[in-house]
Amino acid sequence: MITVSTIKELREYTKQWRREGLSIGLVPTMGYLHEGHRSLIDKAVKENDKVVVSIFVNPTQFGPNEDLSTYPRDIDRDKELCEKAGAAIVFNPEASEMYFNNANTYADVEKLTDGLCGLKRPGHFRGVCTIVSKLFNIVNPDRAYFGEKDAQQLAVIRRMVRDLNFDIEIIGCPIIREEDGLAKSSRNKYLSLEERAAATILNKSLMKSKEFLENGEISAEVIKSKIKAEIDSELLAKIDYIEIVDKYTLEPVRDIKSSILIAIAVFIGNTRLIDNFTFELEEK
Numbered sequence: 001m002i003t004v005s006t007i008k009e010l011r012e013y014t015k016q017w018r019r020e021g022l023s024i025g026l027v028p029t030m031g032y033l034h035e036g037h038r039s040l041i042d043k044a045v046k047e048n049d050k051v052v053v054s055i056f057v058n059p060t061q062f063g064p065n066e067d068l069s070t071y072p073r074d075i076d077r078d079k080e081l082c083e084k085a086g087a088a089i090v091f092n093p094e095a096s097e098m099y100f101n102n103a104n105t106y107a108d109v110e111k112l113t114d115g116l117c118g119l120k121r122p123g124h125f126r127g128v129c130t131i132v133s134k135l136f137n138i139v140n141p142d143r144a145y146f147g148e149k150d151a152q153q154l155a156v157i158r159r160m161v162r163d164l165n166f167d168i169e170i171i172g173c174p175i176i177r178e179e180d181g182l183a184k185s186s187r188n189k190y191l192s193l194e195e196r197a198a199a200t201i202l203n204k205s206l207m208k209s210k211e212f213l214e215n216g217e218i219s220a221e222v223i224k225s226k227i228k229a230e231i232d233s234e235l236l237a238k239i240d241y242i243e244i245v246d247k248y249t250l251e252p253v254r255d256i257k258s259s260i261l262i263a264i265a266v267f268i269g270n271t272r273l274i275d276n277f278t279f280e281l282e283e284k
């Protein structure tokens with residue numbers, strides 16, 4: 001496995017692979033890799049001849065009061081994980097390599113970014129879509145892999161790829177969790193022991209809502225209130241949002257009649273965590 005830090009060098013490799021008729025998978029990440037990322041890389045390695053893992057803490061997707069400067073990093077451990085998983089290249093550029101000082105061009109997906117994290121983190125998805133578009137143009141992959149953990153991101157990228165005719169297959173991968181149900185996240189590192197225990201409330205509250213749905217509850221308001229009550233019972237937790245939306249359009253639903261996404265963002269102490277689950281209504 002090789003590590004490259006410049007766009008020029010990366011392109012030399014990917015162009016050569018194309019000439020040889022090899023398929024390319026891309027796994028975009030911000031590093032501090034865990035089994036969630038690993039599952040994306042594993043799938044990419046299975047489905048492609050060559051896999052590029054990008055590791056780049058993308059400044060443009062962080063708000064002014066967010067954790068860009070403290071975001072956890074461990075490039076040596078990340079490279080080891082990528083090598084073990086069978087990636088061909090780790091692309092680890094500096095911000096100055098990825099952005100021109102006087103850049104004026106962005107990729108922005110409307111509507112789907114109006115709610116959920118898009119509402120709470122203004123500019124976040126513009127940063128995500130811009131960097132992902134740039135990576136797509138640099139790597140020119142056949143397939144790109146994204147986690148369902150970031151459900152809105154996945155929906156937004158699918159829409160961008162459709163709308164802008166990127167010839168890339170977007171593969172969604174299931175959420176990988178700790179044994180107690182907490183979704184794996186690089187940001188879990190911020191949690192103290194006490195907060196780590198409290199953080200299980202995210203998945204617990206979603207599983208509670210699943211029970212109500214399975215018992216036939218169809219009111220989104222009722223389901224949201226159940227989730228709220230569960231999260232409020234945890235003293236260290238502060239709700240950022242609880243939303244029930246259509247899985248594809250991300251528009252809020254009143255009654256649960258179709259495939260829905262229940263998405264939550266919760267502060268545990270100062271750490272903002274997200275989780276979600278999708279519920280497919282069985283045809284009766």
Ligand code: AMP
Pocket residue numbers: 028029030031035036037039040145146147148149150173174175176177183184185186
């Ligand atoms: P990040 O490094 O947090 O930007 O994540 C890079 C990619 O890994 C994104 O597509 C995430 O959705 C995905 N990912 C992060 N955590 C998980 C997880 N626990 N399970 C599955 N995918 C994940």
